[in-house]
Amino acid sequence: MPKIPLALAGALLFSAAAMAQTAGVAVTDAWARATPGRAEVGAAYLTIEAAVADRLTGLSTPVADKAELHMMTTEGGIMRMTPLAAVDLPAGQPVTLKPGALHIMLVGLKQPLQPGQSVPLILRFEKAGTREIAVTVGTVGATAPESHAGGGAHRQPGH
Amino acid sequence: MSSTPPNPPIPPQPAGTPRFLLVAIVLAGLLVIAAGALLVFAYRDGPRGAAGTLLASAIGGPFELIDQNGKPFTDADLKGKWHLVFFGYTHCPDVCPTTLNEVSLALDRLGKKREQVGVVFITVDPERDTPESLKSYVASFDAPVTALSGSPDQVAEAARAYRVYFAKRKRADGNYDVDHGAVIYVMDPQGRFTATFTPDTTAELMAQRLAKLLS
Numbered sequence: 001m002p003k004i005p006l007a008l009a010g011a012l013l014f015s016a017a018a019m020a021q022t023a024g025v026a027v028t029d030a031w032a033r034a035t036p037g038r039a040e041v042g043a044a045y046l047t048i049e050a051a052v053a054d055r056l057t058g059l060s061t062p063v064a065d066k067a068e069l070h071m072m073t074t075e076g077g078i079m080r081m082t083p084l085a086a087v088d089l090p091a092g093q094p095v096t097l098k099p100g101a102l103h104i105m106l107v108g109l110k111q112p113l114q115p116g117q118s119v120p121l122i123l124r125f126e127k128a129g130t131r132e133i134a135v136t137v138g139t140v141g142a143t144a145p146e147s148h149a150g151g152g153a154h155r156q157p158g159h
Numbered sequence: 160m161s162s163t164p165p166n167p168p169i170p171p172q173p174a175g176t177p178r179f180l181l182v183a184i185v186l187a188g189l190l191v192i193a194a195g196a197l198l199v200f201a202y203r204d205g206p207r208g209a210a211g212t213l214l215a216s217a218i219g220g221p222f223e224l225i226d227q228n229g230k231p232f233t234d235a236d237l238k239g240k241w242h243l244v245f246f247g248y249t250h251c252p253d254v255c256p257t258t259l260n261e262v263s264l265a266l267d268r269l270g271k272k273r274e275q276v277g278v279v280f281i282t283v284d285p286e287r288d289t290p291e292s293l294k295s296y297v298a299s300f301d302a303p304v305t306a307l308s309g310s311p312d313q314v315a316e317a318a319r320a321y322r323v324y325f326a327k328r329k330r331a332d333g334n335y336d337v338d339h340g341a342v343i344y345v346m347d348p349q350g351r352f353t354a355t356f357t358p359d360t361t362a363e364l365m366a367q368r369l370a371k372l373l374s
Binding site for chain 2 (some may be wrong): 125
């Protein structure tokens with residue numbers, strides 16, 4: 001059965017090429033909500049599009065002890081948060097983390113997140129490796145990235 | 160004679176035919192649906208609807224808690240003013256702050272009438288949400304919010320009064336989340352349950368419904 005290894009090798013070669021070509025993933029619209037008072041937790045959101053199927057497996061930020069993936073669900077009027085180990089990123093399909101759904105929970109904030117601030121967030125992908133991005137902090141009641149009318153890949157942080 | 164109907168003309172008294180029955184059943188069905196919809200709207204919008212008065216006694220009741228300034232706050236303090244009462248906790252970064260903000264924006268839209276509405280946020284996490292931490296938390300929102308905490312028993316009693324489910328769920332790292340009912344209750348100046356909002360209700364819609372209730 002010489003055909004299968006050949007096909008496999010071809011697929012591997014193809015995916016490796018695709019990854020190199022596009023650097024794997026595009027992260028856009030990264031934003032967080034300013035935190036009220038001395039709240040110890042905050043929430044951040046973003047959109048990821050992977051050129052080849054990948055997985056977001058970990059997060060960290062210098063502004064908090066931990067950054068975790070959480071799924072927020074409401075069932076029968078009950079709000080529930082469930083930590084997730086990873087998020088699947090299907091090839092070519094943007095995955096958006098947004099309020100009331102999948103989000104990044106920043107646990108143990110070292111300082112409150114202030115509107116207009118930009119904070120670093122490090123994302124770890126199974127295939128695309130590590131990526132550091134800047135997260136723009138919106139107001140305490142923000143429900144979407146500030147300049148949502150735009151659509152550019154990289155937004156200027158701050159005002 | 161080219162288009163003669165295959166059946167003889169319909170008799171003048173169709174009552175009792177299956178077709179008439181079908182129409183009658185459909186009409187009756189529509190009536191039931193309309194009545195149901197009417198009840199739902201009455202329940203959502205005002206205390207004057209039948210459902211509103213029916214449920215008024217089922218939600219709300221005695222509680223004794225402590226506000227963010229360390230002062231006692233009981234169900235008696237709900238009287239004399241409309242109140243939006245809901246439960247949450249400060250370690251909930253996703254929905255709780257947005258709900259507080261929407262409520263705050265809704266009150267802004269009420270203009271002068273906002274004076275007639277108080278906002279009461281009751282923690283379901285009294286261990287972490289002390290009056291002191293609640294004070295700085297709610298100070299970040301535009302509307303004046305009364306944030307209540309107390310002993311775990313006192314909080315459980317308040318949640319029971321409002322039929323709000325909450326349960327601590329431990330995480331692998333030792334931290335915990337609190338699953339909780341996310342309904343916003345509208346209580347009238349007599350402290351009676353009047354209507355509900357959900358975290359999905361926009362500030363605009365909340366303001367519209369509140370304006371109707373206050374008029």
